[in-house]
Amino acid sequence: GEDVEQSLFLSVREGDSSVINCTYTDSSSTYLYWYKQEPGAGLQLLTYIFSNMDMKQDQRLTVLLNKKDKHLSLRIADTQTGDSAIYFCAETENTGNQFHFGTGTSLTVIP
Amino acid sequence: DGGITQSPKYLFRKEGQNVTLSCEQNLNHDAMYWYRQDPGQGLRLIYYSQIVNDFQKGDIAEGYSVSREKKESFPLTVTSAQKNPTAFYLCASMEDGTDQPQHFGDGTRLSIL
Numbered sequence: 001g002e003d004v005e006q007s008l009f010l011s012v013r014e015g016d017s018s019v020i021n022c023t024y025t026d027s028s029s030t031y032l033y034w035y036k037q038e039p040g041a042g043l044q045l046l047t048y049i050f051s052n053m054d055m056k057q058d059q060r061l062t063v064l065l066n067k068k069d070k071h072l073s074l075r076i077a078d079t080q081t082g083d084s085a086i087y088f089c090a091e092t093e094n095t096g097n098q099f100h101f102g103t104g105t106s107l108t109v110i111p
Numbered sequence: 112d113g114g115i116t117q118s119p120k121y122l123f124r125k126e127g128q129n130v131t132l133s134c135e136q137n138l139n140h141d142a143m144y145w146y147r148q149d150p151g152q153g154l155r156l157i158y159y160s161q162i163v164n165d166f167q168k169g170d171i172a173e174g175y176s177v178s179r180e181k182k183e184s185f186p187l188t189v190t191s192a193q194k195n196p197t198a199f200y201l202c203a204s205m206e207d208g209t210d211q212p213q214h215f216g217d218g219t220r221l222s223i224l
Binding site: 008041 | 115117142144146151152153154156159161201203210212213214215216217218220
């Protein structure tokens with residue numbers, strides 16, 4: 001089956017940039033997503049990128065996609081304490097019916 | 112406001128008991144999903160439904176059952192056959208189409224007494 005992998009933990013200091021990485025195995029992925037989960041809550045969509053794009057920027061968020069290496073990253077500029085959460089990457093294949101989620105990366109922002 | 116409502120927020124189950132988790136959406140989405148979340152394991156798909164009166168098993172369907180009698184509702188029953196039901200359960204829905212994201216409810220935390 002499809003695998004989506006992420007590092008489990010990341011710590012950064014407030015004001016620094018955070019980079020959360022994700023690798024996937026499905027070469028037919030069409031859309032790749034980043035979600036944020038705060039404690040005890042559901043997943044909130046942050047941003048997404050189509051597989052024919054290399055980069056997408058949305059305010060403090062930059063998504064980079066290396067389709068050849070099947071590597072996706074999320075950069076958060078000027079990280080704030082409110083950014084502390086679990087971040088999930090997800091990919092979906094051509095039909096769009098099923099999403100495959102990574103294990104999630106727990107980001108801790110140190111004041 | 113449109114959204115997905117899961118209830119209850121917290122649920123406790125005794126051994127040998129079935130419990131039902133509610134998921135309602137008013138987004139007019141065709142597809143609905145149930146995931147189980149355990150620490151360090153991400154989200155695992157239990158069941159999904161793309162249309163009323165039809166649903167498919169996901170990766171970990173054993174010990175669970177669902178129904179989809181109405182478009183806006185997709186309840187999940189955790190049966191006594193599920194030996195390790197303690198987890199955080201998330202419901203999601205999405206519009207039909209390859210470029211549509213999944214939208215999530217706030218989850219239900221199920222614990223064994």
